[in-house]
Amino acid sequence: MSAAQVVRRVAVFGGTHGNEMSGVYLVKRWLQNQEAISRPSFQTVPCIANPRAVERCRRYIDVDLKMLKMLIDDLFYSMEAPPSTAPYEVHRAVELNKKFGAKGESFDVIIDLHNTTSNMGNCLIIGSSTDSFTLQMAKYLVQWSGLVCPVFLTENPAPHLKMADTTSMSAHGIGLELGAQPQGVLLADVYLRHERLVHTCLDFIHKFNQGEIFPPATLEVYRILHVVDYPRNKDNELTAMIHPELQDKDWHPLKPGDPMFLSMDGKTIKYEGESTIYPAFVNEAAYYEKGIAFWATQKETLNVQELQVKA
Amino acid sequence: MSAAQVVRRVAVFGGTHGNEMSGVYLVKRWLQNQEAISRPSFQTVPCIANPRAVERCRRYIDVDLKMLKMLIDDLFYSMEAPPSTAPYEVHRAVELNKKFGAKGESFDVIIDLHNTTSNMGNCLIIGSSTDSFTLQMAKYLVQWSGLVCPVFLTENPAPHLKMADTTSMSAHGIGLELGAQPQGVLLADVYLRHERLVHTCLDFIHKFNQGEIFPPATLEVYRILHVVDYPRNKDNELTAMIHPELQDKDWHPLKPGDPMFLSMDGKTIKYEGESTIYPAFVNEAAYYEKGIAFWATQKETLNVQELQVKA
Numbered sequence: 001m002s003a004a005q006v007v008r009r010v011a012v013f014g015g016t017h018g019n020e021m022s023g024v025y026l027v028k029r030w031l032q033n034q035e036a037i038s039r040p041s042f043q044t045v046p047c048i049a050n051p052r053a054v055e056r057c058r059r060y061i062d063v064d065l066k067m068l069k070m071l072i073d074d075l076f077y078s079m080e081a082p083p084s085t086a087p088y089e090v091h092r093a094v095e096l097n098k099k100f101g102a103k104g105e106s107f108d109v110i111i112d113l114h115n116t117t118s119n120m121g122n123c124l125i126i127g128s129s130t131d132s133f134t135l136q137m138a139k140y141l142v143q144w145s146g147l148v149c150p151v152f153l154t155e156n157p158a159p160h161l162k163m164a165d166t167t168s169m170s171a172h173g174i175g176l177e178l179g180a181q182p183q184g185v186l187l188a189d190v191y192l193r194h195e196r197l198v199h200t201c202l203d204f205i206h207k208f209n210q211g212e213i214f215p216p217a218t219l220e221v222y223r224i225l226h227v228v229d230y231p232r233n234k235d236n237e238l239t240a241m242i243h244p245e246l247q248d249k250d251w252h253p254l255k256p257g258d259p260m261f262l263s264m265d266g267k268t269i270k271y272e273g274e275s276t277i278y279p280a281f282v283n284e285a286a287y288y289e290k291g292i293a294f295w296a297t298q299k300e301t302l303n304v305q306e307l308q309v310k311a
Numbered sequence: 312m313s314a315a316q317v318v319r320r321v322a323v324f325g326g327t328h329g330n331e332m333s334g335v336y337l338v339k340r341w342l343q344n345q346e347a348i349s350r351p352s353f354q355t356v357p358c359i360a361n362p363r364a365v366e367r368c369r370r371y372i373d374v375d376l377k378m379l380k381m382l383i384d385d386l387f388y389s390m391e392a393p394p395s396t397a398p399y400e401v402h403r404a405v406e407l408n409k410k411f412g413a414k415g416e417s418f419d420v421i422i423d424l425h426n427t428t429s430n431m432g433n434c435l436i437i438g439s440s441t442d443s444f445t446l447q448m449a450k451y452l453v454q455w456s457g458l459v460c461p462v463f464l465t466e467n468p469a470p471h472l473k474m475a476d477t478t479s480m481s482a483h484g485i486g487l488e489l490g491a492q493p494q495g496v497l498l499a500d501v502y503l504r505h506e507r508l509v510h511t512c513l514d515f516i517h518k519f520n521q522g523e524i525f526p527p528a529t530l531e532v533y534r535i536l537h538v539v540d541y542p543r544n545k546d547n548e549l550t551a552m553i554h555p556e557l558q559d560k561d562w563h564p565l566k567p568g569d570p571m572f573l574s575m576d577g578k579t580i581k582y583e584g585e586s587t588i589y590p591a592f593v594n595e596a597a598y599y600e601k602g603i604a605f606w607a608t609q610k611e612t613l614n615v616q617e618l619q620v621k622a
């Protein structure tokens with residue numbers, strides 16, 4: 001049995017990446033009409049996380065906001081302001097931390113809306129296998145959103161492999177990573193799924209605040225193992241692409257011997273690992289520059305503790 | 312009966328838009344191995360049209376190269392060099408003109424490789440309903456490539472609506488606009504279709520040079536009528552998105568009363584034109600900034616004259 005603090009403040013971030021359109025347009029709409037995402041027991045604040053990137057419809061201006069968390073913690077967190085020469089996103093991350101973080105208004109939950117060009121469906125991204133509140137929220141989405149929601153767990157034994165994310169400045173956080181949607185394109189279907197998932201999160205939080213007990217449960221997750229890069233030449237250019245049989249197959253098992261890449265002149269390159277993996281973020285546009293063709297994950301079942309609001 | 316000059320020089324452009332990846336990677340490969348696209352009766356030259364945009368994986372640096380044709384004609388064509396303050400793409404367009412245009416090596420055919428986020432399949436873009444060479448080449452692709460190839464005709468009675476394009480500096484030109492592929496993503500399937508279409512073009516040109524007679528034919532085309540923009544507010548932001556029933560339905564008839572847009576708060580906006588149109592470039596990422604939700608086209612059947620090489 002685990003008890004968590006009542007939730008007073010929830011932030012919904014869109015445009016952490018400026019060319020991921022369904023979060024951008026939902027948050028813009030909610031900024032005009034905050035009532036649509038309000039619930040009686042807590043305050044919900046919508047926020048365009050990277051407004052300059054949104055304006056220019058780019059992922060970021062200088063550096064990827066999503067990757068800044070550790071930088072902020074290590075370097076800038078205690079500063080009043082970063083040096084004026086710092087990249088735009090560093091300034092913005094410090095602003096966001098001051099507003100939403102522990103030294104600011106101390107938001108309890110951050111919901112961060114993202115899109116991917118990968119065929120990941122309604123992916124929920126969580127950072128911890130032990131935060132009962134977030135795990136119960138994910139379980140609630142899986143059970144009650146009416147959508148198939150694979151859960152991507154970014155917690156890994158190797159600390160340098162921890163994916164940083166914008167939600168980590170609050171007590172609890174979840175990323176809603178919906179695809180497939182091209183950068184700079186708004187698909188109505190994705191927009192409607194994103195909207196439904198946010199409402200389901202808010203419903204969960206309200207029920208939690210009201211004292212509802214969420215029973216012990218199990219939750220199937222895909223835990224990150226390592227990244228797999230494209231084959232490249234000495235100029236760092238791709239010499240092969242995702243194999244047609246792997247394309248769009250996020251969350252499907254990739255077994256030793258399965259086709260993985262297709263070289264530019266038509267040769268199949270097989271997966272030669274020792275055990276079955278479950279690829280995610282297959283062929284994500286933003287990951288070419290990061291050296292990621294896909295994330296290898298393993299399937300696990302987590303035990304989720306019973307949850308109730310702290311009396 | 313129509314006779315055209317023998318073809319001596321063919322250029323294959325990739326990266327006219329730097330984030331359209333199948334053309335970029337095909338041309339990079341062919342630059343390493345020009346033999347793959349050579350034919351005995353003519354020279355084929357691959358070219359990355361906008362190298363700086365390719366390097367940064369963006370559509371363009373300062374202005375869209377595809378839209379520069381008229382500017383070049385009117386303003387810069389007779390100049391030795393544009394002013395140094397001119398946008399990068401103006402410099403590049405003048406360079407391309409000097410190399411491939413009538414005052415340079417005078418290329419006979421330009422094949423321009425593009426990708427779109429729209430579900431347009433293997434779209435052939437042609438600029439004229441009277442150039443028998445290009446029409447016969449399109450017909451040959453339709454008949455012999457083994458791929459379904461809708462033909463998009465950019466010729467319109469209103470001259471200001473003529474879509475400019477990079478191929479117009481040569482005697483004949485064709486755009487191969489393949490989708491759906493997100494910007495910055497390389498899909499093996501699209502790459503292989505692009506490769507096959509280029510080879511089919513080259514086969515056609517070689518047969519033509521060899522004296523093969525291409526009989527009179529008809530060709531079904533979609534002729535541009537006008538653009539349809541998204542509903543927008545006073546800040547020019549979208550207030551509606553492509554309706555799920557129109558999404559991915561490029562080339563399908565849109566009849567008066569059919570759903571066209573879905574407003575951000577869920578209301579359907581119907582098409583209220585007087586006659587059936589055939590949308591193309593539905594929800595293309597690059598066209599949001601240009602005020603284009605899709606191009607309205609009409610279906611027509613063109614008569615194509617018999618073609619033979621000039622004796």
Ligand SMILES: [Zn+2]
Nearest residue numbers: 017020114115
């Ligand atoms: Zn993102």
Ligand SMILES: [Zn+2]
Nearest residue numbers: 328331425426
């Ligand atoms: Zn293009």
